[in-house]
Amino acid sequence: MLPQHADPIVAIATAPGRGAVGIVRVSGKGLAPFVRALIGREPRPREATYGPWRAADGQAIDHGLSLWFPAPHSYTGEDVLELQGHGGPVVLQLLLARCLEVAQTALPGLRLARAGEFTERAFLNDKLDLAQAEAVADLIDASTEAAARSAARSLAGAFSQRVHALRDALIHLRMLVEATLDFPEEEIDFLQKADAEGQLQRLRSALAQLQAEARQGALLRDGLQVVIAGQPNAGKSSLLNALAGAELAIVTPIAGTTRDVVQQTIQIEGVPLHVTDTAGLRDSPEVDEVERIGIERAWQRIHGADAVLFLHDLTRWREPRYRVGDANILRGLPEGVPVLHVWNKVDQAGDELPRGDSDIVLSAKHGTGLDALRQRLLQLAGWQSGSEGLFMARERHLRALARVGEHLEQAQGLLTRAADQLDLLAEELRLAQHALGEITGEFTADDLLGVIFSRFCIGK
Incomplete structure (x- = not known):
């Protein structure tokens, strides 16, 4: 984990402008002393506590609900405090400033959150995988009811479960190939006995079905640019x-x-x-x-x-x-x-x-x-009418699935001459698993994470 991910963070979690309710969110490790200093007591976990939030001179900034989520039972997996008050921009800025002021003695290092940093921490702390984290932003940005429902399914893990099922089948096939490489003196043909060719065919069929559904999900998210x-x-x-x-x-x-x-x-x-x-x-x-x-x-x-x-x-x-x-x-x-x-x-x-x-x-x-x-x-x-149970997908997911298909196609050709190409077959399967893991974040470069989460809103 990078050093900045250990810092406690704070941000206004509601959209800019005036509203009935506004939220200030704090996340980090060891927030209990800060919570007591800010609201005068430590509230009961996961229960709403009503009361004032006071400035340094004792005057009330606002009255509202304090929600305390000790780790790991929180959105980010860290200690989280949510302050839900009135949604005026001045009130929320005063409350945000008070949090930073109290933190000088009770929570050193508290800083303003970057865009998407709360959800990024949920990903880093294994509360969400990367596809689910992206679904948070997709749910917020959904422009149609169907898109919102599909994003909600992705957030609940529908897309990730399909990817994991494909990954597990791919790992099982890799295991067979690696076993054959490790024990070449064995007379038993592991691959033929385990129906490796049939397993690979079923993998490719499952991938094709997942690609078709992902294209539908990407269409719901991005739509179609039509010019008259x-x-x-x-x-x-x-x-x-x-x-x-x-x-x-x-x-x-x-x-x-x-x-x-x-x-x-x-x-x-x-x-x-x-x-x-x-x-x-x-x-x-x-x-x-x-x-x-x-x-x-x-x-x-x-x-x-x-x-x-x-x-x-x-x-x-x-x-x-x-x-x-x-x-x-x-x-x-x-x-x-x-x-x-x-x-x-x-x-x-x-x-x-x-x-x-x-x-x-x-x-x-x-x-x-x-x-x-x-x-x-x-x-x-390319829309299939009557599609039900769709999940949200992005262009990067489609590209990753396409790479998986390319590696499995290469593996299919190598499997027909497995006697002298097992090492290449194993490598193609490994690359296919790596491409699949990019979707859920099992194999993801830090610069890609920066691009993904920077497109989130502040406070999310």
């Missing part, structure tokens, strides 16, 4: 307004009305979709400097998108100039980014519609076809 692109007056702003159910973007028949990007997060079946309306894409002498900048920003968003809604105008699709404009946009779209062709203004079009089998026809003005578009967006995102 097209020529001016195709109805991009109208489509954004229709999807959001609010008048977010200005809509006029004047070409070039949208000059900058407008973004709104919507949710479909609990999946957050970050939808961006952009300036109409055109190459015309009528484009002024402001619109030109808007077009540049539109292309920047398009190149950073997870999916592009290419919006076409059904009232103009027969015009040669309009077709050329659409063709130019299509050539500029980035490779590898899914493109969904959406034909707008079906309420004004004739019977003949220029659409492919996977295209969507709708009316942003009247809402026709919006449900079909929402379902196609979920398909583009």
